[in-house]
Amino acid sequence: MPETTAIAEQPSPQPQQTGPVVVFEHVSIAFEDNHVLNDISFSVEPGETRIVLGPAGCGKSVLMKLTNGLIKPDTGSIHVFGEDVTKMRERDLYPLRERVGMVFQESALFDSMTVHDNVAFRMMEEGMPEQEIDRRVLESLRFVELEDAVDKFPSELSGGMRRRVAIARAVVSQPELILYDSPTGGLDPITSTTIIELVMKQRDVSHTTSLVVTHRLQDAFTLATHEYDVQAHAMKPIPNKGIDAKTKFLVLNEGKIVFDGSTQELVHSQDPWLREFLS
Amino acid sequence: MKFTSPEDFVKSSVLAVQEYTLLSARAVTNLFTGPTYWADVYTQADSIGIGSLPIVILTGFFTGCVLALQSATALSNFGAKNITGQLVSLSMVKELGPVLTSLMVSGRNASGMASELGSMQVTEQIDAMRALGTDPIRKLVTPRIVSTVVMLFFLTIISDAIGTLGGAMVSIFMLGLDGPQYFNIAYQTLMYPDVLQGLVKPVFFGFIIASIGCYFGMKTRGGTQGVGKATTQAVVFSSVLIIVVDFLISRTMIGIFGR
Numbered sequence: 001m002p003e004t005t006a007i008a009e010q011p012s013p014q015p016q017q018t019g020p021v022v023v024f025e026h027v028s029i030a031f032e033d034n035h036v037l038n039d040i041s042f043s044v045e046p047g048e049t050r051i052v053l054g055p056a057g058c059g060k061s062v063l064m065k066l067t068n069g070l071i072k073p074d075t076g077s078i079h080v081f082g083e084d085v086t087k088m089r090e091r092d093l094y095p096l097r098e099r100v101g102m103v104f105q106e107s108a109l110f111d112s113m114t115v116h117d118n119v120a121f122r123m124m125e126e127g128m129p130e131q132e133i134d135r136r137v138l139e140s141l142r143f144v145e146l147e148d149a150v151d152k153f154p155s156e157l158s159g160g161m162r163r164r165v166a167i168a169r170a171v172v173s174q175p176e177l178i179l180y181d182s183p184t185g186g187l188d189p190i191t192s193t194t195i196i197e198l199v200m201k202q203r204d205v206s207h208t209t210s211l212v213v214t215h216r217l218q219d220a221f222t223l224a225t226h227e228y229d230v231q232a233h234a235m236k237p238i239p240n241k242g243i244d245a246k247t248k249f250l251v252l253n254e255g256k257i258v259f260d261g262s263t264q265e266l267v268h269s270q271d272p273w274l275r276e277f278l279s
Numbered sequence: 280m281k282f283t284s285p286e287d288f289v290k291s292s293v294l295a296v297q298e299y300t301l302l303s304a305r306a307v308t309n310l311f312t313g314p315t316y317w318a319d320v321y322t323q324a325d326s327i328g329i330g331s332l333p334i335v336i337l338t339g340f341f342t343g344c345v346l347a348l349q350s351a352t353a354l355s356n357f358g359a360k361n362i363t364g365q366l367v368s369l370s371m372v373k374e375l376g377p378v379l380t381s382l383m384v385s386g387r388n389a390s391g392m393a394s395e396l397g398s399m400q401v402t403e404q405i406d407a408m409r410a411l412g413t414d415p416i417r418k419l420v421t422p423r424i425v426s427t428v429v430m431l432f433f434l435t436i437i438s439d440a441i442g443t444l445g446g447a448m449v450s451i452f453m454l455g456l457d458g459p460q461y462f463n464i465a466y467q468t469l470m471y472p473d474v475l476q477g478l479v480k481p482v483f484f485g486f487i488i489a490s491i492g493c494y495f496g497m498k499t500r501g502g503t504q505g506v507g508k509a510t511t512q513a514v515v516f517s518s519v520l521i522i523v524v525d526f527l528i529s530r531t532m533i534g535i536f537g538r
Contacts, residue, residue: 070406094412108407110399122411169411 019082021046021177021209022067027076029062036062038255040076044211047246049203051220052213054252055277060213061105063252064181067211068102069093080177098122101170101178101208105185107162109154109169115141116150119169140172141165144198160191167198171206178202178210184219196222197235203246204228217278223247224263251277302497303490306420319422327388327423328430332437334383339438342375343367343445351454363456364465367446372469372477376439378525381484384431385517389492392423393513396496397506405497420497424489431485432478439477472536480528484521491517 020043027040036059044050052060065071066078069085078085083096109118117124119137141147144164154162163183170178180199184192196219202208204227214220224247226235238244243263251259251266251274259266259274269275283291309315350366396419399405408415443465450456495513499505 065406068410070409090409091414093409094414097410097412100410102407102410104403104407104410106403108403110404110407111402121408121413125411125413 018046020044020079021048021081022050022211023077023079024063024066025077025079027066027073027078029059029066029071029073036255037066037073037252040252040255040257042250042257042260044209046209047207049199049210049212049223049244049247050250051223051247052211052250052252053217053220053277054215056215058252059255060215060252061181064102064179064211064213067179068097068100098173099176101173101175103163103166103170103178103180103183105182107154107159107166109162109165111154113153114150115146115152115154115157115165118154118165119172121169122173136172137168140168143171143201144168158191160187160194163187163191163195164198167195167202171202171208174206174208176209178208180210180212180214182213182215184214184216189218192216192219193222197228199223200226200235201228203244205230220249221263224249253277298498299490299494302416302420302494303486305416306424306490306493309414309417309421310425314417316418316422319418320426323422324426324430326391327384327427328434331384331387331430331434334387335380335434335438336441338379338383339371339376339441340445342379343371343442343447344449346370346375346442347446347449347454351450351456360454361456361460362464363450363454364443364446364461364463365468367450368443368465368469369473371442371446372439373473374525374529376442377435377477377480377484378521380435380438381431381481381488381521382518384427384434384485385488385521386514388427389488389513389517390510392489392492393496393499393509394506396493397499397509400497400499401502401505415497420490420493423493424486427489428482428485431481431488435477435481470538472532472538475536476529476532479532480525483524483528487520487524488517491520 022044024040024042027037028035029037040063042050052063054060062071066073067080067085069078069080069088069090072086076086080096081099085093085096088096109115110121113121116134116137119140120133123133123136137150138147141150144167146161146164146168149157149161149165154165157165167183183199184195187195199210199212200223203210203223212220212223222235224243225238225241227238227244228234229236245262248262249259249266250257253273258271259269266274267278346367347363351360351363354360354363354366396405399408399419405415405419408418447458447461447465450461451458492513495509495516499509501508
């Protein structure tokens with residue numbers, strides 16, 4: 001299936017950002033009396049895939065929305081591409097968000113629009129020529145192997161297909177940062193593997209910086225221990241039990257960071273809670 | 280059942296007024312800065328204007344009918360049945376046309392806007408729109424306000440005309456009044472301030488319907504139950520606000536023009 005990697009076969013854009021792409025500094029946020037995130041600090045380097053792990057309700061999705069400026073923290077600062085999103089007005093955030101792709105937990109596709117219009121939404125807003133939009137939409141849908149669904153509505157798609165359309169929508173404008181909010185949440189294991197393969201494909205071919213929220217350890221370690229084979233159009237284990245150096249972990253529990261580091265450091269951690277969480 | 284303290288109630292009410300004011304202000308200022316989503320304005324105008332036409336015609340017609348019937352009964356006690364047309368046209372143009380049309384459109388469209396935007400809010404589609412670099416107020420709220428204000432203005436004119444016609448039919452075929460006399464009195468009695476009052480009201484009412492519907496839609500929380508609650512609140516608040524603002528406009532116009 002040579003057409004499925006149309007995006008993948010393009011020259012890989014090199015990360016242009018020199019400093020960290022995302023920097024959280026002492027970020028805290030509470031909803032009424034519920035302290036969701038408490039003094040969170042970490043950074044994501046260009047080209048890095050940062051997997052955010054943690055039990056349900058520990059603030060992972062809130063962290064993603066904070067990164068994209070969709071909500072503001074109570075204290076602390078968040079820098080994305082060097083700009084402090086906590087101090088920016090909503091209208092100033094829109095140009096910044098053009099550099100960021102986001103995959104929502106439940107896909108968040110516009111249900112009154114077709115798959116084509118969902119994927120093309122940003123380009124239509126930018127006033128791009130129709131032919132160019134069609135070409136890029138088809139290219140993006142080939143990337144997620146869903147080009148046949150171009151005229152369908154989201155209600156006609158399965159959960160996994162919707163998630164793939166959401167990925168196509170996020171990557172169509174070739175963003176420099178992609179935020180995946182539980183891309184495999186609520187999906188069966190086979191479909192989850194397909195989604196993780198797409199995340200990996202974007203990581204290994206386009207080298208896009210990404211934040212991946214998940215509560216599935218299996219998905220997280222698949223990303224850390226596998227790589228995408230462009231020739232075979234499939235993921236494969238990194239030879240000699242290797243680990244992807246650009247994939248790092250951030251583990252949250254009860255709104256606090258309990259781990260920030262590489263895969264090796266994570267599996268060798270002596271923290272009792274972390275060992276129990278990973279077991 | 281959890282009771283809200285008076286302090287919390289006042290705070291949340293003030294916050295709601297502040298949020299509503301900010302949303303309305305942003306929706307209006309969007310009109311003076313680009314881009315404007317004209318395609319969305321036309322789509323909403325079709326849905327709100329053409330879609331509401333049947334209920335507006337039916338309401339206007341039967342309101343005119345019943346107005347003629349009740350007025351004639353009262354006026355005949357004073358031997359003034361012939362001026363039924365005057366009462367029907369004045370009541371329809373100044374009050375009943377704008378208010379009843381607005382209440383009908385509110386029931387149909389404020390609820391529709393609240394449920395549509397509310398569903399988008401709870402399924403994160405509004406956040407997705409923001410994440411894709413599009414201002415949801417500019418894309419969703421401003422076109423709804425523009426099209427409701429414009430279409431309610433014309434719907435009110437239609438309602439006034441149909442109501443006067445309904446009154447004429449009752450007057451002529453049931454009360455035995457003279458047709459040309461009815462229309463002549465109905466026309467002659469209307470003065471410039473009356474028409475102005477009748478046309479100023481739908482502009483305000485249209486704004487209330489769309490802004491309240493969109494406000495409750497945009498602040499929806501809590502899944503499908505939240506959508507239902509937002510829909511109910513939108514209809515209740517917009518309907519009550521229409522009646523209150525109707526009184527205020529009437530008082531102001533009477534104060535200015537003396538009738």
